Amino acid sequence: MIGAVATVVVATLLVALLARKQPWIGLGLAPDDGGLRIVSVDPAGPASESLEPGDRLVAISAPAGGRIALEPSDIAEDPDAFDSYASLDRFYERQEAISRLLASGGITLR
DSSP, X not given: OHHHHHHHHHXXXXXXXXXXXXXXXXXXXXXXXXXXXXXXXXXXXXXTTTOXXXXXXXXXXOTTSOEEEOOGXXXXXXXXXXXXXXXXXXXXXXXXXXXXXXXXSOOEEO
C-alpha cells in the first residue's frame, strides 16, 4: 500500500515538473488575415518588452535554423473542427514542427 502511494506521489511530481518545462511565450493570440494578432501580452513573459496587443505575429524562427509562417489554424482550440483528415493531419504536423522549434532554444518572433 505504501509503495503504491509513493509511486503515485513520484509520478505526480514528475508530471508537474514536465508541465513546467513546456515552452511558453506569454502571448494571447487570435486569428487574423493570414496570420495571428496579439491580443494580450503577459508582463512576466519573455516577449513582454518587444510586443504589444495589436501587433501581428506572422512567423517564428530559431537561431539554429528553421522558420514557420504562422496561420490562423495554428491556434485552433478544437482540432475536431477540421473538415477533413488531410486538414487534421496538416494541423498535427504543423503543431509538431512548432513544438520542435520552441523546444530548440531561443526563438525569434516576426
